[in-house]
Amino acid sequence: MTRPPFERSGSGLFLTFEGIDGSGKSTQARRLAESLRAAGHEVVLTREPGGSPGAEQIRALVLEGEPDRWSAETEILLFTAARRDHVERTIQPALAAGKIVISDRFADSTRMYQGQSRGDLRDLVDRLHDLMIGLEPDLTFLIDMDPEIGLSRALSRQTSEERFEAFGADLQARMRAGFLDLARAASDRFVTIAGDADVDTTAAAIRTALAAHLPGRFHG
Numbered sequence: 001m002t003r004p005p006f007e008r009s010g011s012g013l014f015l016t017f018e019g020i021d022g023s024g025k026s027t028q029a030r031r032l033a034e035s036l037r038a039a040g041h042e043v044v045l046t047r048e049p050g051g052s053p054g055a056e057q058i059r060a061l062v063l064e065g066e067p068d069r070w071s072a073e074t075e076i077l078l079f080t081a082a083r084r085d086h087v088e089r090t091i092q093p094a095l096a097a098g099k100i101v102i103s104d105r106f107a108d109s110t111r112m113y114q115g116q117s118r119g120d121l122r123d124l125v126d127r128l129h130d131l132m133i134g135l136e137p138d139l140t141f142l143i144d145m146d147p148e149i150g151l152s153r154a155l156s157r158q159t160s161e162e163r164f165e166a167f168g169a170d171l172q173a174r175m176r177a178g179f180l181d182l183a184r185a186a187s188d189r190f191v192t193i194a195g196d197a198d199v200d201t202t203a204a205a206i207r208t209a210l211a212a213h214l215p216g217r218f219h220g
């Protein structure tokens with residue numbers, strides 16, 4: 001049985017994408033997966049909340065329905081439960097098998113959204129992470145983006161999953177500032193990429209940053 005927190009095993013590489021809603025990080029995560037696969041790497045592209053059957057079920061609970069359906073504390077537990085299942089079933093086995101895991105969002109999203117959106121709960125988020133998850137990415141790409149543009153893109157998608165988009169531009173602006181602070185505080189694993197360029201330019205910047213930050217671990 002795996003005991004918390006997780007410890008890294010195997011030679012895999014764990015990459016995450018973070019950013020505000022509509023930042024284009026999902027497109028960029030997919031593009032990076034495609035280019036690494038084309039270069040011969042085994043890549044698992046996954047997402048949060050979700051990324052395993054159980055965590056996808058929790059995704060529906062946290063992203064659909066009334067925005068104030070859960071208390072802030074319950075919401076932290078649900079996102080962390082989803083992450084625990086995702087790490088157990090998807091991320092950890094892939095890393096142990098030496099694969100590259102690319103996750104569209106991970107724990108930094110909980111640090112931001114649950115840690116900052118409804119009062120200052122960051123300490124609770126961090127303690128729960130230490131207790132139940134413990135795993136950090138090798139490298140995190142923060143796709144930085146003007147919150148107004150991000151929000152209009154996110155809302156134009158019109159899905160039923162508008163849990164956080166629904167809180168508006170003010171929250172998006174706070175999330176952007178929070179992500180930038182986080183990137184500065186954990187500068188050993190964060191790379192901030194400007195998300196307002198066209199898709200190809202941003203994708204090329206990400207590949208260059210990956211090669212520069214993890215020399216020798218990556219080819220292609």
Ligand code: TYD
Pocket residue numbers: 019020021022023026048049063079104105106107109110111113114154163164165
């Ligand atoms: P995502 O599917 O990445 O949406 P988008 O592509 O619009 O960025 O994420 C869905 C929402 O879930 C997003 O509003 C952020 C939120 N979220 C949290 O609040 N906490 C978390 O821990 C995670 C992983 C996501």
